[in-house]
Amino acid sequence: MLDIKKLSISYGKHKALDDITFHIDKGEVVGLLGPSGSGKTTFMNTVAGLIPYNHGEVLIDGLNPNEKTKGYVSLLTENNAIPKWMSVEDIRSFYIDMYDDFNENKFDSILQDINIDIPYSEKIKNLSRGMTQLLRLSLSIAREAKLYLFDEPLGGMDTLVREQVIDTIINNIDDNSTIIIATHLIQEVEKLLDKVIFIKKGQMLGIHDCEDLRFQKSQSIEKTFKEVMK
Numbered sequence: 085m086l087d088i089k090k091l092s093i094s095y096g097k098h099k100a101l102d103d104i105t106f107h108i109d110k111g112e113v114v115g116l117l118g119p120s121g122s123g124k125t126t127f128m129n130t131v132a133g134l135i136p137y138n139h140g141e142v143l144i145d146g147l148n149p150n151e152k153t154k155g156y157v158s159l160l161t162e163n164n165a166i167p168k169w170m171s172v173e174d175i176r177s178f179y180i181d182m183y184d185d186f187n188e189n190k191f192d193s194i195l196q197d198i199n200i201d202i203p204y205s206e207k208i209k210n211l212s213r214g215m216t217q218l219l220r221l222s223l224s225i226a227r228e229a230k231l232y233l234f235d236e237p238l239g240g241m242d243t244l245v246r247e248q249v250i251d252t253i254i255n256n257i258d259d260n261s262t263i264i265i266a267t268h269l270i271q272e273v274e275k276l277l278d279k280v281i282f283i284k285k286g287q288m289l290g291i292h293d294c295e296d297l298r299f300q301k302s303q304s305i306e307k308t309f310k311e312v313m314k
Contacts, residue, residue, distance in 0.1 A: 085110040085262045091140035100126045102286045116266040118283035124266035128233045132159040158229035168209035191226035198248045214240045232263045246272050270306040
């Protein structure tokens, strides 16, 4: 589904990504784990087709990132903020017009599942940061995408809300869709993951099957992550 081959991105002398290579199959849920500044957001934006790369190859179902692949990649980052002058209904209508795969009924259902009890006439500027993040996540999940890219999807949420969000992801994304979650909240997402990729300073430190890693290390993914990042 996703093939990354010797991917490198440089800004002057700084290497944001350095010779990244891995493969992800259809239907896998993968954690992209690394500290701040490790290249996670750069990687997500590159796969989504928003950032050009200097060297290597990115293939989504055999295609380089282009207008076609943008049509079935759902990206959630801090950069795709909702204009504050919009209402909930405005942004819902925008997604209906913008994305052929946007399922408005699923969107409505997700808002109910995560207890967002606000009128659709409410302006984004009146919502809390956490509520706005939940709304953005709901919009992303409501697309019937082949590939979901979630960059820190649990930021700004308390523990109980995070658990609701994890359950919402599990219940509303098709098993054949591929998910990459970039996060530092490893404990919360660990139960979702099939594989983990460790990344530090733009370099990939390994890709591992979660069950194999737990068996080999006899410990949680979070504890292994802390050891790898020392």
